[in-house]
Amino acid sequence: MKATERRNIRHLSQPELDEYFLAIGEKKFRSKQVYEWLWQKHAHGFDDMSNISKELRAKLAEEFSFPALKIDATQFSEDGTVKSRFKTFDNHLVEGVLIPTEQRKTACVSSQIGCSLSCKFCATGYMERKRNLTYDEIYDEVVLINQQSEKAYDKKLTNLVFMGMGEPLLNYANVLKAIERITAEDGLFMSPKRITVSTAGVAKQIIKLGDDKVKFKLALSLHAANDHKRNEIMPINEANNIKSLVDALNYFYKQTKTEITFEYILFQNFNDTEKDAAELVKLYRQVPVDLINIIEYNPIDAFAFSKPTEEVTAQFMGYLEKNRVNARLRRSRGKDIDAACGQLANKN
Template sequence: MVKTASKNIRHLSITELEQYFEAIGEKKFRAKQVWEWLWQKGAQSFADMSNLSKDLRQKLGDNFFLPAITMDATQYSEDGTIKTRFKTHEGHLCEGVLIPTDSRNTACVSSQIGCSLSCRFCATGYIERKRNLDFDEIYDEVVLLNKESEKIYGKKLSNIVFMGMGEPLLNYKNVLKAIERITAEDGLAMSPRRITVSTAGVAKMIKQLGDDQVRFKLALSLHAANDTKRNEIMPINETNNLKAIVDALNHFYKQTKNEITLEYILFNNFNDSKKDADELIKIYRQVPADLVNIIEYNPIDFAKFEKPSEERMSEFMSYLEKNKVNARLRHSRGKDIDAACGQLANKG
């Protein structure tokens, strides 16, 4: 009978690895070698671990598996944005995006395969959620996008945003564990201040982030500043209304003092009037937000929404600025390869 390895080696702690090597009569330092391959050198298989003997690599393969995410397809935008479709060990697909600017190279990563929230304007919301990504798979996305950044642009990632496929706070433990590994000295050693987690508004878990004293930034995908309109485009609002979200964001800030950003996509003749701006200003004044990102809408096949005219967007921005709102109009990158905000749908 053939024994099938069932334990993911990256789910072991360094101590557990040391115990394994001692149990098979190997020196304890082998654990550190393997740990470096897993978390710093980006090994995608045991065969990559070139400073281990062939016999030892065979033993690892017999006892553990290493289900690393691989790059399945890559698309290059005219504006320099790179979209990568990743494949999991069992063949599921998710996407990540590398967004380069003069001052930073940002990785936009996914936390789930598909999404369960069904936001009406988002392509991912029309894909069934297959499963959560494990923390090591999220870590792989960052490692692979970092390699792309170094290969194409000659510099490492400077920032990470959890704004890809899925709702990060519905995969809470894996997202936090991934960030722990990304920020660890024996991981990618990235500052948590350079990481932003975006949520559609899971109030209970926003409060939990505060209680867990996380050190990364938080972004709320707001997109409508009254409950009626938000219910229409974001069904999650029916169980997490704006009052609950405002309370949760205030709790988060009180506990962490971390930066909060409000994200607001403008939809033509839906949330782009002066009245809508007034409602947005009201929310902004109830929350300790550093910034409101006004985002131009990127049309998708399934949705009826349209982008407002440049003039209408400019008027909306001017009104916010006149009312002392720290707002920035964000032009989306990678639209020509369906890599822009709300467009990720494994079309590749």
């Protein structure tokens, strides 16, 4: 059977595996053993399944594909951040990052190979979107980064953010299925409260998240608090303006009661004035936002902006604090290896 004709074994449910093994005359417990290798013991190929006979492994390999993600290259930052470039079964490349602090070990993962949204400040936005990652590929990212965390820091991942390459809500089904496996007892068993999905703002999909009663946190990549400026740096805003996002976020919160965060990168002489801060405060009052992350801009070659001075940043933060906005300045990690926010682009 050709590889393209074989069904991905991880796309079978436990009952479907049960049915398959019974059909070939195997005991039902073999199905349970294989399922554990797929999702709990994190096999990356049939040969890893050491308690399965060679004959049965060969039969599985003949009937099913097992397109697992593999690490293609790894870079280590001076601050402890680890960036990995993963290779897919069809030879595409995608990046993920381990961000360690004393309190947390966070995986930043990708949901697409490339991106179609063309945000001006994001290196991924200048890449062509090749395809969506499947839910098992996203799961592999988390598994591999967790293994790195355990090896380097002797600690499992504590948090997961979908802030890597691609727009998660344009790969909706795979992202939700991946989170289902990541949070499952027979998966990685991570609490959904420790998972944040970041979106550039797809209003109808935010509403769908509300309808689906998701339990993970949601972050909106805002970066400008009026439509004119947001249109300039984020073309998606032309079809998903701020009012539509406010309405969608309010609906999402009403349905889920889960945390919402605004992400706001400061750009020098663009969105860093007191007037910009005042617009941000006004918007903050319209949505039940738990936190605004003010983010340092990490320069990329294709975008001419730069980050404000420390003094301007302090004044911006001071204005938010004075107006009782829960805001935090997020210092960038991994800049020396192009692993910081907005820098992922599969560079050599």
